Amino acid sequence: MEWKFWRRNKTDTAGGPGAHMSKLPGPKELPQAIGQYLVTTGKQDPDWVWSLRCVIRPREGERTFVDFRVFSPVQAGTRGVRITHFQSLDDLPELILFQGVLDKTNNQVRLHKGAPDLAA
Template sequence: MKEGEVKLPSPKAIPEWAGRYMVIQGKENPDWVWKLKGVMRPAPQSTTFYCRVFDEIQVTQAGLKVKDWTSLDGHPELILWEGCFEKKSNTVRQEKFV
């Protein structure tokens, strides 16, 4: 890691706010949504977080290993949902980053 770089978190269960958005706004099957994984990265504003959601099985079948947010940069087809959460306003926004 280079000086000044931030270590990005490894994949985890998707954040509750992202899952709720996918189920309520996206009308996705909750049984499917809660099996997905997510990677996050902080935004320049300390109260905002970006999230990418992916299916671990699809990623494995594609021969990819997701270590952090950047692992999916070259594979937009494997990103099922992208968005951000603004803690101050408690809002979720779907947004494409790639």
């Protein structure tokens, strides 16, 4: 029996197989580059875009790139779903409005079309 409950095991803290050993960040407001891309290039309504939230995950072996998923907190709340990190949306692809890769060095956004799997 493990009595030292305050010590962490070196297991996955993100909650899924193949996840990083570090904890994934929770939902946040859209980064400026993603919001601007959706409004200018994607021709989306600015008021709607800036009401959305984003979850990110760092890419393994690449320090400047992060995968992102954009979702509506209103839709998630209506369905009674709590989004806590990037992998929370793995089983809920219908809640993913936009997904892609953000290059943090030059703020370039690349959207993925189709399936929510970002393993590519």
